[in-house]
Amino acid sequence: MKKLIGVALAGAIVAVGAAWFFFWPAPLPAVALSAASPTGQDLIAKGEYLAKAADCAACHTAPGGMKLAGGLAFKLPFGTIYAPNITPDREFGIGAWSDAEFVRALRKGLGRHGEDLYPAFPYTSFALLSTDDALAIRAYLASVSAAAVPSRPNDLWFPFNQRYVMRGWKLLFMPDGPYAPDRSKTTEWNRGAYLVEALAHCGECHTPRNLLFATKSDAKFSGAVVEGLKAYNITPDRQSGTGEWTDAELAAYLSSGHAEGHGGTSGSMAEAVNLSLRLLSAHDIASMVTYMRTVPSLPSTLAGPVERSPASLASSGPWTPQPTTASSEGLKIFQGACASCHGWDGNGQQSPSASLRGARTVNDPDGTNLVRLILNGVHMSSPTGDRNMPSFAAAYTDADVAAVSNYVLAHFGNKAGQVTPGIVAKARRD
Ligand code: HEC
Ligand code: HEC
Ligand code: HEC
Structure with missing residues (x-):
């Protein structure tokens, strides 16, 4: 119909x-x-x-x-x-x-x-x-x-x-332009609204589209799938959005691609941070955060709740997983390919920005963004030195990528990962 x-x-x-x-x-x-x-x-x-x-x-x-x-x-x-x-x-x-x-x-x-x-x-x-x-x-x-x-x-x-x-x-x-400031709001709010709506076009990725590929105005910023990646809900919803983030965390994420307690970024968002957002002034980033705080809070089924402190992290050391874990293929791959940079306790080994604690991507049982990140890697530019995660597409089979994904989802997010080799094969083709 x-x-x-x-x-x-x-x-x-x-x-x-x-x-x-x-x-x-x-x-x-x-x-x-x-x-x-x-x-x-x-x-x-x-x-x-x-x-x-x-x-x-x-x-x-x-x-x-x-x-x-x-x-x-x-x-x-x-x-x-x-x-x-x-x-x-x-x-x-x-x-x-x-x-x-x-x-x-x-x-x-x-x-x-x-x-x-x-x-x-x-x-x-x-x-x-x-x-x-x-x-x-x-x-x-x-x-x-x-x-x-x-x-x-x-x-x-x-x-x-x-x-x-x-x-x-x-x-x-087509909206009726140009942007008309809302006189009932502060100058900072209006600057943020202008940056988000007219320039940074956050909604092009984060707002779902209707059958005619136009962004849905009644679902603004509530999350969408763009080129195979989940551009998560960025409304202030507490469960699926940014309601649990502080202003400082949101600002850190936009200006560096990482926020302590919320993980890092990858894919097209990493590109937006690398090429655009990290180059904006602290004042402009703060204005965008001010505006984003006031957009209507909407729930989303794109991603579920995030578990910030799973028991598995508390009982792991930086170099060793919790002693109760049974060895599995996924654990072995994580040990060989990932642990040197990410560690086991969620705090990040190579640098604090490699901390995975609280990241939406390790809490989404579908593993949509996780699988693509493992296949493609990520490059983050920063004034204090670039951060890189290599691509594992050539090194691992579909079954390997599925195993390590499900392991990461269980260990860092306490989620029952649903990633299958077929899902990985499809992600490679996209
Ligand atoms: C999300 C991707 C995207 C971004 C961001 C973007 N563009 Fe484009 N732009 C396109 C595409 C795709 C077309 C071609 C559309 C078509 O063929 O009808 C285009 C077309 C144009 C054209 C028409 C050129 C012609 O030969 O007809 C101009 C001018 C332009 N863009 C300028 C800009 C400027 C300036 C910016 C930044 C303020 C910008 N674009 C940002 C994707 C983008
Ligand atoms: C050479 C170091 C390195 C290795 C090896 C590495 N990563 Fe990463 N990883 C990074 C960096 C750097 C980031 C980006 C952090 C940021 O955004 O600032 C990252 C980001 C991540 C993220 C967070 C993405 C998000 O959106 O929150 C996950 C999950 C992840 N890596 C999983 C893995 C897995 C699984 C492996 C092994 C298959 C692995 N990494 C191997 C360095 C590494
Ligand atoms: C080109 C597409 C694109 C644009 C433009 C974009 N985003 Fe994103 N965004 C994404 C994707 C994809 C993710 C998921 C990244 C990941 O898996 O690490 C994301 C993640 C995020 C997150 C993390 C959410 C969470 O729960 O972890 C925030 C916050 C965010 N974006 C805010 C913004 C804001 C604000 C803007 C505009 C200034 C913006 N994004 C523009 C694609 C985009």
Whole structure:
């Protein structure tokens, strides 16, 4: 039934889109910096900071490719979209675009010639940007090295390859920008809301989507599965969200990727921290925490409660597991491959940031993020030295990864892990 409604809705949206195609000439408003905006180098520096907060480079840079010269592939059920070259190259990048065309791309999701862009480009967030901030980002992008690299064309099925199809969708789901401050709240709260909603686009990963791939406004930040990873509930719910975290813990997690008593980070969140969040000022991080504290608390079935002090940790030493454990395949693998960095008592061996105590990922019986982390490893950048966990994909079989995952879930989370070799095999293919 849900599928049928989805198909009917999609049909309706295509029809609305086709109708608007003929009647919606998009006027291009002139844009200019306000008198309050910095200029010259200061404007470029401001734009560089905002581009980091918005993580433009994460999507627009391919692994090993030139910065901002085009990048990630977004695999959708109806084809693949590629992030284009946004360096100042006049032929292949956006060097020949006018400022007005650039601001319109961010705020309206339209390409240079008014064609509709796909929302894999998070313009539903960027629509909230102020004109001054959009122009600052423009000034920064104009200052980076031009890359003469053609963008890879999208590869989508009919009718989704018809860009006007997006018009109906945008009509329904585009917010009315730019961000309007809530005068009943503090300046800090408003700064946090602007950073979270307009720039950092946390909801693009943490908010579940409806049948039309739009984020559900009534389930905001309550957690979603993105590219095989659980982007957990980040509302203040006590069980499945961040209700048990202190402000300082939340700030530490966002700015370093680790919070004592809540574990570390991996996958796309590690990337968001490495490339974007850790580079933000302490004041901006604190503002984001202030705002996140006030979003409606929602429960989620994505992940269950976290056990912070299982007996197995209290009775283990840093170098030895609790004496009562029966030896198992998983324990042996943990001993050989993991214990030197993580230890047995939950406190972390290589560094305090390798502590696993209280981590959501070692408390989720599905082991969804855990399996991917073991297969892919993780790299965290930090001013005091980078932290690395190697990839174990080549070293271990599916059965090995399943065994060590279930061992980790039992030992660190007191959970009955449900990981099977089949689940690991599937995670390798994704
Ligand atoms: C989550 C990934 C993601 C992020 C973050 C992102 N983009 Fe994009 N962007 C895309 C994708 C994908 C497209 C292509 C959409 C399409 O083909 O319709 C795109 C398209 C664009 C375009 C249109 C280019 C063209 O040739 O038509 C511009 C301009 C742009 N992005 C600028 C930015 C800027 C500036 C930022 C940061 C403020 C940013 N993007 C952040 C994914 C992203
Ligand atoms: C060379 C050291 C090293 C080895 C070996 C290692 N890890 Fe890690 N591990 C890390 C680091 C560093 C992090 C990231 C901590 C952070 O985010 O700051 C991490 C993170 C983790 C996390 C936490 C992720 C989260 O989201 O909370 C888990 C779980 C984990 N490792 C399990 C394992 C398992 C299981 C093995 C063995 C198969 C292993 N690690 C081997 C260094 C290591
Ligand atoms: C590109 C996708 C993506 C974006 C953008 C993103 N997150 Fe995440 N986030 C994730 C994933 C995936 C995880 C799970 C990481 C793991 O397994 O260690 C996560 C984990 C977290 C956690 C830990 C929750 C827990 O219970 O352990 C917090 C807190 C968090 N994110 C907050 C944020 C905030 C705030 C923002 C915006 C500033 C944000 N995230 C943006 C994907 C994302």
